[in-house]
Amino acid sequence: MTLNFTQRPIFPAHTSEDNMVSQLRTVNGEKGGHEEVHDRFGYRREIVDKGEKDKNKDIVDLLPSDPFGMDIDISTTFTAITGWLGDLELEYGDHMRNKVVNHKEDYRLFAGFNFFWNNAMKFQSFPTNLMYHDQHNKGFDRVSESVGTNCGESVNEFAVCPDVIGGDPHDAFVLALSYLGTKDLLMVERVCRSLCYTIRNDSLLWRNLYVDQPLNERITDDILVRLTNRAEGNLRFLSLIKCPKITDDGLRRVLETNPKLTKLFIPGCTRLSIEGILNNLKAFNSSTETAGIKHIRTGGFYGITLDHYEQLNNLLGVQNNKHIPNYYHRANLHAPCDDDRALDVEICPRCQNLRLVYDCPAGGCRPKDQCRACIICIPRCAECGRCVHNSEYEETFSLEYLCSDCLKQLPRCQEPHG
């Protein structure tokens, strides 16, 4: 079935389901293949043929409500997706037609789905109840924005800042810059001269540097030093999550020029060695200019010995052993907890190895101070952090444990047991 691209209004970013569907209606033109969709998934759906007035409800009725038995209101989701795909067809229509063999409407939708899924790049978040991972979420509005650009008009209020005189950024724009991540700051540098100047020269914007996905894999020592130099010696917090290219030498250079650094997060930086860290810390903390690093997150180092641990404690000035409970959560694996602890590794009470040690949040657990150990000694629920020994649990497809309570709260992906 060929697409019938009628002239249509720009797809607004925020819109009700019906509006989104109406875009799709126009794009897909005449509906000849309803009946095929009807039984495609073996779901009985009522085809409500309401005629012209209610055209925009047809596609919603035709799509299966819950094809994967996930027990959620997927009609909203699919409506959103179909609307999105309709828009993408405007942009990628030719490509799609070449790709897809089966011209049945529903197949095209889902083949297109795969196509765009695989090619999704940077998109902004879509303001509806989509259950997809954030990265994919970002596909939707990007499309609507680009459609706006392509069609050369911007009915969407979002796409235009009409009161800006002279094409300079609004005064308040720079206030929002401090809420941007590293990658976005570097992007905004390229927008115009004044922003470029502001971003390069405002050391406050670079006082805390967080390097995470996707820049973490690309950042090298030289780049790191250049970025940290923008803080003009005022860098306070440096967070390098899984940066495999950063070496001990790079870290040394950063420390040399940033005496005010107090927090250093380096989990997953595989080229950093524990000896290198210790040497850098010794040099840094012994300098009179520095207050010294007070908080460090290593994410656990292989080969860290008791001796290293004691040296670290000395360097960090750990005096009291005030115990701050630390709970396990899958998010902590990627971004360490920013609490007041000086060091994240501890001696595991059970195996005596130096690892990240977790407490048990569950109320009904044996005395809490006994339920403290590394994740290898006591496996824990990835969601709530409770130990899974004495309670019902399940190992999920992603090889993490979930206790029965957390399992219940997940959207159901399979038939309920019994």
Added chain:
Amino acid sequence: MAEFNETDQTPTVDPKTPNLGDSTTSSQPKPEQITTIDVAVPIPDVGPQLQVVVEEFILKSGSDDEEVRTAATNELRDFIEHEEIGITTLLVVVKYAHEVKNVDLLDAFCERVADLIKDKKVVEVREIFGIVNDFTPGEEQALRYEHPWAFED
């Protein structure tokens, strides 16, 4: 210009505008006063609905009770998320929040603006915010080579 300091627990009253609701006598918001608030720095024209929301938020954010403040912040963020607020309006409120030094208000709206910038391309940001590209082609080219590593896609 008279400034209304919002970050105090009990908001100080500018003597030039005595009718600041009832916040001088008690820091708890009184619902019947909300619609008659006069603030020292008037909220700019942002549309009636948003104006009410912002006024209410400013009032609640001056409360002593942390729960009230947290609830107000969550409400505000929900509102921002679900309502279509235009870019200009967002930026106007950001500027206002900065002037009256209301940190929570500033955070909420700045984060929204930041969300609009995140993960976009340069041309998109220009389009959305109405910013004109004033680089020469040579300068643009040079910039492109400045941080190529950050834009490999």
